[in-house]
Amino acid sequence: MLTGLVRVGTIYIPVKKVEVAAKWYKEKIGAVVSYIDSDKAIINFANLSFFLVKSKDESANFVDSNGIERFSITFEVDGLNALHNLHSDFKNNDIQVGDIEDRGHAGKNFVFADIDGNKFDVWSELSAKFKETFGENWRDKQ
Structure with missing residues (x-):
């Protein structure tokens, strides 16, 4: 028996510069930054976790x-x-x-x-x- 999907846990957002994007979300949207490295940041707002993932021009x-x-x-x-x-x-x-x-x-x-x-x-x-x-x-x- 299928139990079904319960909720969205994480949404991935492509960004050019992880640190710059994390700072923007923190200052402009009020996100809480819970993790950051050179390739990704995990931010939380709107009852969700978002991964800001370093990408090229996407x-x-x-x-x-x-x-x-x-x-x-x-x-x-x-x-x-x-x-x-x-x-x-x-x-x-x-x-x-x-x-x-x-x-x-x-x-x-x-x-x-x-x-x-x-x-x-x-x-x-x-x-x-x-x-x-x-x-x-x-x-x-x-």
Whole structure:
């Protein structure tokens, strides 16, 4: 019997300079750096571990069938106010951010990029499963 996948444990992000990228994530996003060497760093934020892996000229982005460069990860925040506040914080912290968008589904989104051009999405709708699992006091459990 298959038990199924339970959660995402680690996400790998290609970066050009590991130390520079780790510092950027720590200072700009508030990540905690738990390990670093010349080839990789392990950082933690958004209830996940991320490996920043030294690579050549690659990014985590991909081009869709319409030729549009896309992100591969969407982060969630708890509501429109949180989305607007984070968008403002990112802009004030000199993070490359796109406009807040209405994409025709619940909530709104914006895209931001890290120092290496890796794009990420932020959505204003915290998933029901997350709230169900961690309860309304999820902030206290971080």
